[in-house]
Amino acid sequence: MAVRPPRPAGAPAEAPSVPDTMRAVVFDEPGDADSLHLTEVATPAPVMSELLVRVVAAGVNPIDAKTRSGRGVSSAIASYPAVLGFDFSGIVVRAPFETHPLQPGTPVYGIAAFPRTPGSYAEYAVVSSLSVAKMPTGLSHVEAAGVPLAALTAWGLIVETAHAHEGQRILIHAGSGGVGHFAVQFASYFGAHVTATASGRNAAWLRELGASVVIDHTTTKFEDVVADVDVVIDLVGNTLDATGSRSLGVLRRGGLIVNVPTGSWPTFEEDASAADVRASTYKVIPDGGALATIARLLASGSVQVYIDRVFDLGDAAEAHREIEDGHTRGKIVLRVSDD
Known part of the structure; x- marks a missing residue:
């Protein structure tokens, strides 16, 4: 009987077999959290420079809930049922070519191209090799899955x-x-x-993360405490107590305000121009190079991710209700499969 020769040292790992179908959380049309349900769908196949990743954990973001409800990026969903999810952490199972730096078996984290491709609420995801990086050393898959979209957004803003x-x-x-x-x-x-x-319950924690001043928005108007700031990072808009509009008054002349939540401030540009400040919206860029830099900051302990709650994949509806409640500290993550 022929004996298979051993794999040479340094040679790429053999790709494991991939099932034809996989478990995934989908929704059949826009609706409330209960429209999410667990089912079997076809496993996606990578093309060109894409990777196929076995997803271990998937982050849950406000944009997921907005999209599920018919807002967010729902207008770009080509067909239903749709698999939600941007953030993921997992293991590469298919690489684009034999000398690619992310070979099968490599732990990675990154952002899926939903809704152009099925999202990360599934056992497998096809992702661009430019939107992933090696997983941060010292983090679990659950922790790593909470990082990409939120950290890349913050990196782009700051x-x-x-x-x-x-x-x-x-x-x-x-x-x-x-x-x-x-x-x-x-x-x-x-x-x-x-x-x-x-909120006041998060004040001490935010000071530990580096904030010099924390204002409890439930008891104090921020405009009574701060003035002449250089930059406002607006993650609220005018969806609550005209936070966005009130922020214009605390900026120095020529200062910068960046508004992030889509649709949260319809008159943003006009209001900022009238206040004589610079203004911009922002959309996250799924940059694997920036993710690699952030991974080094996480590995060194210079930056940390806080995971508020972890849900099993089949409990995605409960995770969405939690994030829509609006009181999450840090991130919510779905546990998709075993490490």
Whole structure:
């Protein structure tokens, strides 16, 4: 009987077999959280430079719930049933070619291209090799799955848009949320003086993350406490107590306000122009290079991710109800499969 020769040292790992179908959470049309249900769907197949990843954990973000309800990016969903989800952490099972740096068996984290491809609420996901990076050393898959979309959004806001630097004064609304708690840490890391709004229960925690001042929005108007800030990171808009409009009054002349939640402030550009401040919206860029940098910050302990709750994949509806409640500290994650 012929004996198979051993694999040479350093050669790519053999790709494991992949089933034709997989478990996934889908929704058949826009609706409430109960429209999400667990079923079997076809396993996606990668093409060109895409990776096939076995998903271990998937992050849950506000954009997921908005899309499921018919807002968010729902208009770009080509057909139903649709598999939701952007964030993931998992193991590469198919690489684009034999010398690609992310070979089968490599732990990775990143962002799926939903709704252009099925999302990460599934046992397997096809992802662009440019939107992933090796998983941060020292983090579990559940922790890593809570990072990509929120951290990349915060990185784009703080580093690439606000250009955080020593002495800069930055006000961050909703500092205890998924994006907010990363924004506080990045701004502090680069030397900015950070003021964050949050509920009182999160004040001590946000100070530990680097905020110099934390304002309890349930008891204090932020405009009574801060003035002449250089940058406002608006993660609320005018969906609650005209937070966005009130923020214009605390910016210095020529300061910058960045509004993130889509549709949260319809007159944003006009209002900012009238207040003589610079204004921009922001959309996350799924940049694997930035994810690799963030992974180093996480591995060194300079930045941390906080996971509020973990749900099994089949409990995605409950996870959506939790995130829509609006009181999440950090991130919510779905446990999809075993490590």
